[in-house]
Amino acid sequence: MNTTKLLILLCVISIQAIFAQKNNVNGNSQIVKGSPLVSPQIQVIPIKDSINNRQYELYIELPEDYSDNTNKTYPVLYYTDAVWHREILSACQEYILEDVILVGISWQLDINEDLKKERGAHVSRFRDYSISKHSNPEIQAKYQMGQAKTHLGFIRDNIIKYVENTYRSDPNSLTYFGYSLSGEFGAYILMTQPDTFNNYIIGSPTIKDEVDYLSKLNAEFGPFETSNRNSSLNANVFISYGSLEKEIEPIDTFVKLLKDRRDGGLAVLKEVIDGTHGTAFPTTAIRSATWLSSIISPISSDNYDVSFWDMAHLNNAFVTTTPEDRKDGILVDTLAVNTKDRNAILTLSQEIFEGTHGSYDAVLVSHKNKLVFESYYKKGRINVPHGQASAVKAYTSLVLGRAIQMGYLSMEDLNKPLISFLKNIDPKKFAKGAEKITLHKALTMQGGLTIDRDAWKDIENDSVRLKGQGLVQTLLEQSEPITSESQTYLYGNFNPMLVMMVIDAVVPGTAEDFIRKELLDKLGITNYKWSTHISGIPEAGWRASIMSRDMIKLGNLVLNKGKLNGEQLISVDYLDKATSGIVKPTQDWMPKDYRYGYFWYQTLVQVGDNSYDASFAWGGGGQRVIVIEELDLTIVISGHDSEDKIMTPISEIIIPSFVTQ
Structure with a gap:
């Protein structure tokens, strides 16, 4: 307004x-009669x-x-x-x-x-709007209260x-x-x-x-x-x-x-x-x-x-096959698929709005670096940041790739002891084997930290002890020995925070400033929220929000091998490794064909007799930034669904629509 x-x-x-x-009228008021105002x-x-x-x-x-x-x-x-x-x-x-x-x-x-x-x-409002009859029989007889149902x-x-x-x-x-x-x-x-x-x-x-x-x-x-x-x-x-x-x-x-x-x-x-x-x-x-x-x-x-x-739910789904140019750095075009596929996508959109596939807030599709389909449901809004959950891990990986591109780290540094980059820690109290934790191990969820959960609950809100690199100091003091057996895939937020701590240590200024200036600002991402960990550095695994359109920008950056408007923002070598399938996740809830890179997932999407390599950021509730390089395709999903089953209709309906394009 x-x-x-x-x-x-x-x-x-x-x-x-x-x-x-006013619930009463003053009968003594002097009213001057005149012509009524007609609107x-x-x-x-x-x-x-x-x-x-x-x-x-x-x-x-x-x-x-x-x-x-x-x-x-x-x-x-x-x-x-x-x-x-x-x-x-x-x-x-x-x-x-x-x-x-x-x-x-x-x-x-x-x-x-x-x-x-x-x-x-x-006077009729006392009768029409009230739920119950009045306890006083005389008042009830007079006003006939309690006729809300009528x-x-x-x-x-x-x-x-x-x-x-x-x-x-x-x-x-x-x-x-x-x-x-x-x-x-x-x-x-x-x-x-x-x-x-x-x-x-x-x-x-x-x-x-x-x-x-x-x-x-x-x-x-x-x-x-x-x-x-x-x-x-x-x-x-x-x-x-x-x-x-x-x-x-x-x-x-x-x-x-x-x-x-x-x-x-x-x-x-x-x-x-x-x-x-x-x-x-x-x-x-x-x-x-x-x-x-x-x-x-x-x-x-x-x-x-x-x-x-x-946030209230939208009364109607907003679905467009000709997205608006909002002057936000995103190129737009028209959804150019055959009529059958177009109708299938629109039908899917209505099903998403009706909750058939769970609680989802947005689905966007960019083809050949142009936004061609945009839809919002439930809590989704074009101009309101959406929680990203663990998709933030993938964004943290891109920040590290930016630091490598700018020379603050090298690809060889990925295999060096992580603690070698931190100057404000005392290794004398570390668990045995602390030097085995490298950036590579942390990025693939193989850091090997073993922390007693009950003991950590007594520490996790200690802002003095955990301030700055004190977080790493405390983690390595509290952990059981780091061994080859402990350095297996274990999903969690300790590893991302280790990576963010290194970023904070090697870049000029702070990690917060670096994220803003060297990644988000360059992509034109200004409407976002990125929370700060109790240590004082940015969260690395969750607690950030960005708009769904800005998720498209991050996906297209990956699609274009880290290049934006002719400038190499993310190291190509790093990005190739980050989006590859390095390790196999071990959680029961993880699909068997998913693999894990540097905080990015990788899988093959089957369309007919062909399969396509898909890399994606993934956060709980259904946050996904899906990149399929061979199809020149970026798909964004935002949601708040506990079961997170949206990939099935996306793989069966949306992705195949672009196979022949």
């Missing part, structure tokens, strides 16, 4: 805040509850380009308490949610006039059907917005009929007395099971409350209830807004609108920053 739009919207907020969430953008549609014969109104506001794009469908935001919420949500549509249809739902119009005079035009039926059977039949709405992108009592109503919808909406904005819900009932509904729904998609609530949920509110504990309990489901289809974000129950409303509207914009578009707004696990 640009500065001008933000200033205008803040003005709207300040005005709206005065009127936010040409809003259509007021009368609508009747077909079961209870109650009269309401809908406030329909269409996007500016609605009439111009007759083949386009639009997300719909349904909001309750329409009179109170209409102005600020209309402003959000103007400046944040430009492609969204707004549907405001009024209070009942033809309700008892005495009740209207006593409590105001909003009102939900009206919304599902009358309102949503009317909108779907009248407007070009996107059935996969329906959002509910409710605040205070209507926030309670939103919680009820989520826990009883979650398929009503795809996204739920629940602001400061009045659920103090409803937590037990909501917990009961959750139990009736049952726990989430990975093998059963129907066990998921399948919703994105934004829940907020004001920092000065009195009843926040019930809301926190409800949030915990949702998160404890460990539900693969449920994404929950909690926001604490500065202010009271009333004054927190305007900011809630803005924050939630920004959150929603990140769900209906694969490009997140600049000011949307949440952790990966709080």
Whole structure:
């Protein structure tokens, strides 16, 4: 959002805040009658509850380009308490949610006039939005509270059907917005009929007395099971409350209830807004609108920053066979495969979105150094870095290759004792055989360290002892003797940290600066996160995030034998060895035909009678940068899948499509 739009919207907020969430009407107010303000953008549609014969109104506001794009469908935001919420949500549509249809739902119009005079035009909300009957019989008789189920039926059977039949709405992108009592109503919808909406904005819900009932509904729904998609609530949920509110504990309990489901289809974000129950409303509207914009578009707004696990799922897959030139250093082209293969790839994309193959967030394909296919699902976004898990090991290997290319190390140094590069260590206390650990051994997971796990738990957070090369000192003190028998393949993060320590020791400045200046900056990778180990040097085996498009850059660098724009960034000799199959991994979970180089994997992909050599970075959850030199192909996968079975459809559908190209 640009500065001008933000200033205008803040003005709207300040005005709206005065009127936010009034539950009572001052009957002594002097009202000067005049001509009502009519907004040409809003259509007021009368609508009747077909079961209870109650009269309401809908406030329909269409996007500016609605009439111009007759083949386009639009997300719909349904909001309750329409009179109170209409102005600020209309402003959000103007400046944040430009492609969204707004549907405001009024209070009942033809309700008892005495009740209207006593409590105001909003009196029906006490009945329609509340979950339970009131404990006081007199109040209950008067307001008929606890009819959330009835009102939900009206919304599902009358309102949503009317909108779907009248407007070009996107059935996969329906959002509910409710605040205070209507926030309670939103919680009820989520826990009883979650398929009503795809996204739920629940602001400061009045659920103090409803937590037990909501917990009961959750139990009736049952726990989430990975093998059963129907066990998921399948919703994105934004829940907020004001920092000065009195009843926040019930809301926190409800949030915990949702998160404890460990539900693969449920994404929950909690926001604490500065202010009271009333004054927190305007900011809630803005924050939630920004959150929603990140769900209906694969490009997140600049000011949307949440952790990966709080990231909501996209309502629709974003799939393109003609990727956009985003001026990010990536050349683009059109997917040029035959019709059958193209349709198979598109079908696979839909299957990935539906979760058929697990939980994956992006698949990108670059052919002949041009991006020709780009797709995002679930938590994937074009402009948001994605966690890389152990794929970071492969990137660390490229950093070492860069150091060799620049002359800070040589290929011969790979077979020298690793400790010979470290000047701030004392070998007197080292385990016997410490000199047997070379860069080659560490890079192939054959360092041979044997550390007692329980003993290491008492040490691993000691930032003083492990500072700098103290990490290596401690590892070599704690290890059992390093022998030929111990120097066999053993996957883990100790070996990568040994390699990173050498990089830090031999390059000018720090390893952190070297990674940034000599690799990432040269590739135009600027939007990333690379965590620091407790030792003070960059993590070498995990805890880094980069964008999926930037993973393509790293893959193409390998495809081009370490050369970028005519400059040799990575040593050719090193890269050839790094991406070859040097050792055979021994873990049971590792496919039998996989081999391991210098933190890179190697395997053969069979297509018909032919096989193709594939090198790839691999991180848990499905992070892969796959390079097939013979096909001039780079494939990137981002995901958060525990079983990580995506390689099968990639090998059977995508890779064969390029065999004849």
